[in-house]
Amino acid sequence: MTDPNKKQIILAAYVGGVNEHTLWEAPGAGSQIEFDTFRHVAQTAERGKFDYFFLAEGLAVRQHGDDFFDHDIVGRPDTLPVLASIAAVTEHIGLVGTINSTFNEPFELAREFASLDHLSGGRAGWNVVTSFDAFTGANFRKGGYLDRDQRYQRAEETVRTVKELWDSWPEDAIVADKASGTFIRDASVGAFEHHGQQFDISGRFTVPRSPQGRPVIVQAGVSPDGRNFAAANADLIFSPFRDREAAAAFHADINKRVVKWGRQRGDVKIVPSVNFVLADSTAEAREKEAEIRQQTFTPKTVRVLAEQIWNRDLSDFDLESEIPPVEPDLESGRFVNGRTYHTDRNTDVAQLREYSQAHGGLGLRDVFIATRGRSDFVGTPAEVAQALDDFVQEDASDGFVVGNSVVPSGLDEFVDSVVPLLQERGSLREDYDGTTLRSNLGIPVPERGSTTPAIYA
Ligand SMILES: Cc1cc2nc3c(=O)[nH]c(=O)nc-3n(C[C@H](O)[C@H](O)[C@H](O)COP(=O)(O)O)c2cc1C
Numbered sequence: 243m244t245d246p247n248k249k250q251i252i253l254a255a256y257v258g259g260v261n262e263h264t265l266w267e268a269p270g271a272g273s274q275i276e277f278d279t280f281r282h283v284a285q286t287a288e289r290g291k292f293d294y295f296f297l298a299e300g301l302a303v304r305q306h307g308d309d310f311f312d313h314d315i316v317g318r319p320d321t322l323p324v325l326a327s328i329a330a331v332t333e334h335i336g337l338v339g340t341i342n343s344t345f346n347e348p349f350e351l352a353r354e355f356a357s358l359d360h361l362s363g364g365r366a367g368w369n370v371v372t373s374f375d376a377f378t379g380a381n382f383r384k385g386g387y388l389d390r391d392q393r394y395q396r397a398e399e400t401v402r403t404v405k406e407l408w409d410s411w412p413e414d415a416i417v418a419d420k421a422s423g424t425f426i427r428d429a430s431v432g433a434f435e436h437h438g439q440q441f442d443i444s445g446r447f448t449v450p451r452s453p454q455g456r457p458v459i460v461q462a463g464v465s466p467d468g469r470n471f472a473a474a475n476a477d478l479i480f481s482p483f484r485d486r487e488a489a490a491a492f493h494a495d496i497n498k499r500v501v502k503w504g505r506q507r508g509d510v511k512i513v514p515s516v517n518f519v520l521a522d523s524t525a526e527a528r529e530k531e532a533e534i535r536q537q538t539f540t541p542k543t544v545r546v547l548a549e550q551i552w553n554r555d556l557s558d559f560d561l562e563s564e565i566p567p568v569e570p571d572l573e574s575g576r577f578v579n580g581r582t583y584h585t586d587r588n589t590d591v592a593q594l595r596e597y598s599q600a601h602g603g604l605g606l607r608d609v610f611i612a613t614r615g616r617s618d619f620v621g622t623p624a625e626v627a628q629a630l631d632d633f634v635q636e637d638a639s640d641g642f643v644v645g646n647s648v649v650p651s652g653l654d655e656f657v658d659s660v661v662p663l664l665q666e667r668g669s670l671r672e673d674y675d676g677t678t679l680r681s682n683l684g685i686p687v688p689e690r691g692s693t694t695p696a697i698y699a
Pocket residue numbers: 297298299300301340342370371372373374375390462463464465466467468469480481482515
């Protein structure tokens with residue numbers, strides 16, 4: 243039974259594509275691109291009454307020297323066809339896709355998500371990202387990679403324009419009266435006009451108002467600009483803050499910004515990305531988690547991560563037994579093409595050396611195993627259910643985007659063992675109460691024509 247005195251936990255199932263957290267060689271791991279993989283995760287999540295199924299987006303293949311990461315190719319199919327196919331084999335679960343706002347036109351985005359909303363009966367959501375892969379822009383004729391303020395300027399106007407397009411059809415525009423031969427009530431439906439800094443467009447929008455009116459808007463990005471953009475424009479934030487203290491600080495900060503931008507506290511739900519390890523006893527779960535870290539940091543992965551930090555070829559060094567005794571290359575262009583490097587390379591290397599020395603001269607691989615890639619919720623199902631519940635009730639978040647290192651079968655045990663305990667605790671629905679993603683999330687449909695404050699205007 244849901245308990246009216248408790249916050250209800252939002253749950254999403256995450257398929258992020260293959261990266262160093264995905265144990266693609268594990269016995270339970272399947273293809274990262276075949277339909278059955280996505281179907282399995284989505285249907286399992288729906289069995290667990292999750293709010294939505296969630297896909298990340300990677301638009302460029304990461305490169306390492308002259309080599310590329312084969313993982314990226316087999317783990318990043320295009321988001322929208324996957325979600326549309328999943329709409330056909332699920333009934334209730336929301337379908338949220340990550341799409342970059344720099345490289346797409348509002349007209350295309352509005353059409354795609356409104357169409358998904360129609361096909362799924364009101365279950366579509368768009369995770370608006372601006373991307374941290376600077377080299378992504380090289381794939382596109384227009385847009386390129388923009389500075390952060392420009393990226394968010396474009397994101398804001400893109401989202402505003404998309405909402406205008408979604409709102410261009412009134413709910414009652416289609417009459418479809420066979421007797422009189424009247425299909426559309428008023429010949430002006432769908433008319434739009436937007437004249438802004440980024441877009442100067444006018445015409446007729448081609449997709450009638452969709453079941454949610456406006457599909458759910460999600461955001462991921464944590465700079466002050468990203469936070470303001472989300473606070474003013476989004477319904478939900480996909481957050482990277484999984485540590486309780488950092489998550490609570492982020493939750494409080496976002497809610498302050500939400501109020502600053504004229505909305506109500508709680509209008510923007512925050513869901514961090516988390517993973518879990520379950521076993522019959524705490525000790526067993528910890529052992530299993532340590533084993534996963536051993537498997538995660540394969541020699542190949544360690545070398546790529548190290549070369550990303552050092553920004554140079556490290557093939558002459560034995561990373562099993564030493565920390566490379568060379569300094570990072572601060573001058574050359576990026577040796578590993580992937581995520582923009584945000585922290586200071588010298589500081590990162592100094593910290594790795596310090597940890598190694600403090601622990602009897604560990605090699606780099608063991609330092610990574612000891613310090614990185616820890617799972618967030620480790621224990622028995624009862625321990626994990628309690629920890630998840632406390633996290634939400636104490637306002638560190640409003641729910642979780644749950645991922646697992648084994649795709650697609652990793653989610654099964656969570657749904658079979660943790661979900662019933664959350665339901666028993668009164669923090670998770672026993673069945674879907676709404677028919678749309680918005681109604682299940684408790685996020686009302688904004689009034690047609692309503693606007694959000696413009697931060698970058
Ligand atoms: C939790 C999280 C997930 C993200 N997922 C994606 C993604 O799937 N694809 C992508 O291109 N960018 C993704 N991003 C990148 C963000 O869109 C953003 O560009 C990046 O965090 C830098 O933004 P910031 O300057 O506001 O921090 C993600 C960011 C976060 C924090």
